Amino acid sequence: MGIINFQGKRNNPPEKEEELILVSDYMTKKLITFKEDQSIQEAINILINNKISGGPVVNDKNxxxxxxxxxxxxxxxxxxxxxxxxIENSTVGRAMVKEVETIDGNMNILDAANKFLQSRRRRFPIVQNGKLVGQISQKDVLIAAMKLKGNTWK
Incomplete structure (x- = not known):
């Protein structure tokens, strides 16, 4: 004999509208930037003193x-x-990577996490209208993920 359910039909809970968490919500906007003509020694000092592992290089027009x-x-x-x-003759412009992958500030933070996994990069600059507006790091993605609940991950 089968089990009989005496509770009756259950109503489905109303679906909540999913809230997207964007890269722009978690990106760093106050950036430490470098110039092409800076010496490598100066860049190394900036990296060490600010406890960062790298940063964007911009021209005078940002x-x-x-x-x-x-x-x-x-x-x-x-x-x-x-x-x-x-080493005194070495400049940031000579050592930097010139072909930089960027991501859109309107990208979902979890899509950005996937992009980090695929590219094995530690940071992505965010460019809007040709200007540098921010940077997202792996740590920023982790901070965002900790605020999400497991059932909202998409």
Whole structure:
């Protein structure tokens, strides 16, 4: 004999409208930026003193021209030692990565998390109308994820 349900038919709970959490909600807007003509030594000091692992490189019009990281600086130091060249002649413009992947500030934060996994990058600049407006890091995505509930993840 089967189990009989005596509760009757249940109504489905009203569906809540999903609230998108955007990259722009969690991006850093007060950025430490670099210039192409800065020395590598100056960039290294900025990275160390501000406890950051990299940052965007912009021109005088605040347009993104590259990104510099600790790894780029280490490579420059290594190359200078290997070729017996003084590091004082090295600039951010010479060491930076010039082809920079950016993401849209209107992207869902979880889509951004997926992009981090696919690209293995630590940060993405956000550009709007050709100008640098912010940056999102993996840590920013983690902060956003902690505010989400498991049943709202999409």
């Amino acid at each position: 347009e993104l021209v590259g990104i510099i990281s600790e790894g780029d600086c280490i490579k420059q130091i290594s190359d200078s030692r290997y070729h017996n060249l003084p």
